[in-house]
Amino acid sequence: MPAMTDRAAPLGRRERNKLKVRSRLYDSALKLFTEKGYEATSVDEIAEAADVARGTFFNHFQRKEDLISAWGEQRRVRLRAGLSASGIEQQESLRAALERCMRILADINEEERDVTRSMLMAWVKAGRPMQEAPYAGEIFAEVVDAALERGELPADVNAYRVGCLLRDIYLGTLYRWSQAEERDARLELRTELHAACAIILDGILPAGRAEPAAVPC
Secondary structure (H helix, E strand, O other), rough: OOOOOOOOOOOOOOHHHHHOOOOOHHHHHHHHHHHHHOOOHHHHHHHHHHHOHHHHHHHOOOOOOOOHHHHHHHHHHHHHHHHHHHOOOOOOHHHHHHHHHHHHHHHHHHHHHHHHHHHHHHHHHHHHHHHOHHHHHHHHHHHHHHHOOOOOOOOOOOOOHHHHHHHHHHHHHHHHHHHOOOOOOOOOOOHHHHHHHHHHHHEEEEOHHHHHHOOOO
8 A cells, every 4th residue: 555645745736837827817916906097997907917818817706806805815825934934932932922813914015015905905805804704804803812721821711802903903013014004114013913912912911010022033
């Protein structure tokens, strides 16, 4: 019997070509959304920019709105990858872990501010904040739950509630940052997220209790 392996079988040429076309459509769409706006961009324009037939678009995305979902999924993948790469440890203090999360989120958004601004508006107008699971909140809740298990927080702290509150603060700060003029140096996303995070932590961490030593960033 052949030995089992965890390594995924390499993709065939057809699958690789499909992924390339999908990626080209996605990249072309985001470029057009950034230049023209989501609502002003048609499927025909996206297909033309990607150099494919209109029908090919629908082989990869059922609706233009599905590109918003793809954008959100890519950001979730990047967040998870960033957390894995940064090596957040179980013994890292709650403050250090949450600040690291906020820094990764800030980096993701600051690296492509124009795209974020355009897609965030489309995401909100499509009603996604109300429809989608609070993914970022769930990640924050995982970090808070680990702190509870370490005894770093009072036992009556609700990790999910704190996670959702941190998500609300993150999104509110992101909306404000995305709409600010680039010349407004007073509104730096990383600084604003860290400041907001500190306010929440000061409210839930026991007063006068020393935190575990932070892992150097």
